[in-house]
Amino acid sequence: MKKRLLLLAVLVHTVTLVFAQTPTKFNIKGIAIDSGNAVMPFATVMLLQPKDSTLVNFGRTDENGAFEFKNVKKANYILKISFVGYIPFQIDVKPVDGAVNDLGQLKLKPIAKELMEVVVKTARAPLNIKGDTIEYNAASFKVPPGSSVEDLLRKLPGVQIDQDGNIKAQGQDVKKVTVDGKSFFGNDPKAATKNLPADAITKIQIFNDKSEQAKATGVDDGKKEKTVNLELKDDFKKGGFGKVTAALGTDERAELKGNYNRFDTKQQFSVLGLGNNINQTGISRDDFQDFRGSQANNWGDEADFGFSSGVRFFYDNDTEESISIPVGGRNFQGFSENYAGGANYNYDTKKTKFSSNYYYNQTQQLVSKKSERENFLSNNNSFKTDEDSYQNRISRNHRVSLRFEQQIDSLNTLVLIGNGRMGDGTTKFNSLQEIYRNGSTTKSNQTTINNFNEFNSTAIALIGLYRHKFKKKGRNFAASVTYNYNISDGEASQSSVNELFGAPVGSIPANINQINFTNSPRNLVKSSLLFVEPLSKKFFSETFYNFSLRRDAVDRNVQTTDGIRIDSLSNYYNNDFMFNRFGTNVRYNHKGVNISFGLAAQHFHFDGNFARSKNATDVQHISRDIFAWIPASSINIDLKNNRYLWADYTKEVSEPAIKDLQPIIDNSNTLYIRVGNPNLLPMSTHRAFVGYNMFNPGSFTNMFFNLNYGYNINQVIYNQTVDPVTLVTTAMPTNISGGQNLGSYLGFGFPLKKTKSTLNLNAGTNISKNLIYINNVLNTTRNNNYNFGFRLDLTPSDKFTFYANGNFGITNTKYSINTTQNQQIFNHTLGAEMNIALPAGIYFSSNLNYRISKNERFGFNQHIPILYASMYKILGKAKKAEIRLSGYDLLKKNIGINQYAYQNFVSTEQTQTLSRYFMLSFTYNMRGVSAKMRRQGWF
Template structure:
């Protein structure tokens, strides 16, 4: 017996090794050792190392596998020695086929790769029933403001996808505030260059920042949703419901709300509040909205996803603003007190069909339709001063409008049998028609005289847009590809403005031809491009050059104008992978901007007698040179993350204003001087540029229980405008620095303390007496404490200290909101919450904008103090993992929102 035990002990040995890929160490991959006496599993460390301490078998098989890699299998035959065995380094090869068909299940909390940063949801704990928004707040480099606006790595997120497909047309707040965090596997922050770039890999232009939410495999078959109802003082109320049914590829969702506490279900481009109070939204809004989202696979080759959204919103906004306009002959001060009542009704329908015809051909069709109607009542009381002259007045206006829009997008891609050879064509069509009827009563008082100006302005502006881009890609070698492309953009605008003067006594309207405009203009670009793409183990690049002739032409009152310009547009996109989770990304793009109707119109616009606007039909389109540089790093060992962004824009033929004070004979023909009135004209000039940057560095401690984040940014704008025909440069510098300390103690507390300082400074090249410096200090405390397992105490405290703003708008609000919530039923499925919002009743919005020779400080009302008692029920039932969603490609796949290489 002793001999047998001794012999067995002699067969136990240590086996160790390392795993690498084309970039460097491969952490987090699975390593399995099997012999006739062993079945052992482990994962590689941050350096790619693995070790099996006690291997009994003499001969064994090693299997190494990981998402995105070809599986490595090798048999080893060893001698009878018991010394540790050091295996030769194992190098894994990328598996492009696997990358295009499965979801990411990264072991590490953050994975950084080229144009995508992925966060593993399980690494950032949130309370049961919390929405995705609460999960986003914990991700390094990601912020969510009081309006629910998501900013990732310094850029606002514009779209959300679920498993690679748009969710409610990509509406950000709809997804982040209604989907539960506990069904999410991973959150990907993607620089998206568009569907065509996803297929070809050629990345040109400026990318959009989007989110892709991947659903856990075990949550892809089931039903889940929630409903809430609440009542409060000051006639506050809230009802909200969301329901979802998932069965593999088929996903059906409904979201709806009726409330008057600034909670929006959908964002139709007008901003607005967020779930839970709308503390950062200007005005007070009543919302009635609802919508459906549908996704399914029709057979093995076809995937469809569609949504319909409806919103009916009433908003009342009260604001005070002070505008300082620099002139050498004396600054004009415009003080305004405005009350605005607005009703908007919006419908939006979107449909997508993706058809994989065969292994070589792909087709995507995307028709869409929207319709909006609005009614706006505006009352403004103003005082304009310049030196010792004072003009007062008031304006009452009523505007009604409609804006139908429809269009579609068609994308076709053909892959040839020769690997790398590819042809694609992407076409887009859109038509929109905006009509409005304005009844305006404008009364000005100057030198004890009253000058009424009543008018009706009816406008009908329609826009037709057509674009087409064709791309052919030819492989030059295994790692180099040449793309030839052609793009055509056609933009036609028909603008009709009919101006009527109304007699204040008889109320009779008289058409004024000299103040009316019928103007048609077209903006046409043709772009011929050649791009070279290279793919290397540690870097890849796209470099190219395009020729872009541009035509801007128009007709009005039998007058024809035409401007032709030509631009050489270089293209550059470069990605360098220093190591795992350590990338540098550079991008250059050139874009054209067309003038607007207001800037081009021939007849002057007298709708505001204090600022008469003259268009310039000879304007040239702007051309922008845009450069961005991103540096992202995540250290697996320490958990430290760093996200940085630098950007620079230089504009040629920048369209700027040329302003000067004028005597206003339209107001009063007998008055030789009205020194508070001004005129605005538009001209092209050069010298405009801007640059900026931001960073976010996070350092976690104690397994991410504590996290310190430093974040900051700066921007500089060299604005150009002309004042009394003299060139003026407005150098606007804005910077901010913040620090946050976050505590995530499971089942105890989830809290964040923050401090931020921001400064806004402007210097003009012409002499100025305008107050140009303002700064803000913001201190915050936001969190939740958990008691007795079932109780939650939530709180949000913000102290804002403003300095340098106009005394008419200055405010230093202290905002305190809190709630006590009792959760009950299985898995906290139900909750009862008592919320106290803005206990000190000081919620106001303060902002400053700098443009040309103007600095505008504004203060707006926001939802004030109220109390709300609400009940919420959450229901979930999941049946299993199901199958992967059809058409969803991850890591570097094309159809799901990620790109190859």
């Protein structure tokens, strides 16, 4: 036995010596120098596999031109070094006996004309780092045939895409994606990433772009916008390419979608379309807003000069809809049938730029919902509302957008912008509401609602911009004129039956049957002037003037079903709102330090007329003048080496919404009566913001931090009066000061192993103080929200990828008037996505989304796992076709759950939505574009 133990010990010692003498990993190091033997700091260094040039590791040289790859697996490699203005250096690296392979000094030669061919042949490095710009060679990052640009971006080091398609690069949100430097279906990043094929792309460039105003004036304002540019392969600029998909499934599910693109050096043309009944509401999350008929607050017209603080226009979300073109993609609650289609055309030369697009979408959405809401009153009283509701909404929208830019000469530029929208639809809404007092199981009230609405809306925005650069460098002038027109028409029939138990008859109306006719036109004319004067090489003044005149009218005619006018609910209202602002801003800009301080004088003039009808003689007139000083300051510091620090302070003034100013009674919900208030004042908000961003292109480590604070003066809130007998709530908008919000965010990302795995961590807090009067008693609601999240990207090979993410949210809510109802809400989500390449051109993918919602105070605890999986095969020698079998919600657990607490209530909603089904789909990629095609035109 002792001999066996001795022999075993000898064998273990021998094996240990063998492994110690022949390590499986080693280090590779060297020094990059130029032809004059000077060291080359911050050159890009890459380690590639010889067989297919797959990127194994990468980094940058330090200040002394030195680099080192540690603990590299012993194998043959290609080492490539690139630097702007030099021929890329390439050398074969083989394993050595020792632990370190010192390559010594590696000399790069400057580019000469006669060496350009050599450069072209050797420049296809997987990535190049030039300052704050990273350029990826798309061919070096393998994705399955038929993949979209979104799939390609997932493979790039330093880039993350969440389950909704939102893009982060170097730790920051990507604001814009362009194709060959041109916009694609507007400015939403998802338009290109979801609709263009990965194999059409030769390069991806990620960089910090300047703001539009900085580009126009030539004066850097220090603001950066993370941008991705997709550069097309030459072959895809000489013909058409696209994709079409048809699918059929169980439960009569079906989908048809496709896109076609035709690009060249000057022109881009794309069309796309879809039809489905699987809750894909178009190609945008903005389509969801169309269900509610909402209006985007700002149209991004680039026509308001001066610092961004000052007046903000908020429009009535009940009567208006978005003028922007939707472009994302997402499942929503309920059941929807959707049709959409659009076209995009761009023409771009050095002097003339023209872009246009048209988009149509139609959606029918069915929503069946159960909700529970508890309202807290003073003296520890409360009441609970249980509601079963059903909504059937049909929405149709046309959108068109045009932009023309002409460089008249080297000093003058003219820009013309037009946006238009037409929409119509119908909504049928049925609801049963039951109210219980103080936790009782006996009903206090019951209301049955049956409403039907028809609506039409039209919106037009026309903008003219003129920019002039003087011969003196830095001196600029710009002028803009804008005209907006919006009109909404609606007819709503309202029927409700009210029952009040244990209270005198007549306490509330037993039945309501009425028809509401509403016409709401709006006109807005505004203009801006900007003059930039260089005070010295480092200082600039920016003087601006803003003017706007908005005229609104609302004609609301409420009748009984017999056609008799109800004067108490009818109303005519018109309003003129004039705004003038004059200010100046002094900016210091030198060596990456950008500091500005500005002050503006702002004047509001408000004229309003109110009457029961348009032809009434008893008109109530309101006239009001409000003056305010608007300060603004900002600091943006480029700390070099891709580190940025910034801080801002602004004061914003926003006018009340039209629906809040109208002195009318809205009884569309007989248990919640809304009354307007024509005496509302504009709201002022003081905002402070500080942030820091860092990205190390050598290690691909990034960090992003921000802290923000807001304080509201004359905030518009809805004071509530609850009738103690009927529990009917009457809400009136009122001004109040003291609402606050404090938020913070920290994001940190780093590669666990370069090109193979990346981990991103984030944490955030949001602490808010909300004020509201309940039966004339001030209630202060404090919401303390804490979030922690992570994302793990594993891309070890082109045959397997795995993405995991999680977000853990806790909200503590405290009420001042009813502390017994204080509560803690948990909302957690976990997600995972896996893709596997199997033999014979077969691929498997799956996606799991696990949601946890918990509120112990009300005994609410929901765990909802949603699992999706698909198996697909690539067909044909050209790999143009795909057949796919997909299963959605395989565990049959999908149900829409929402819970939240705000002001004086807590609410929980459960919505029926699309559950388990299977689909078989066929996709054909129109990729057969030959490099031999030499067409000068398109047709």
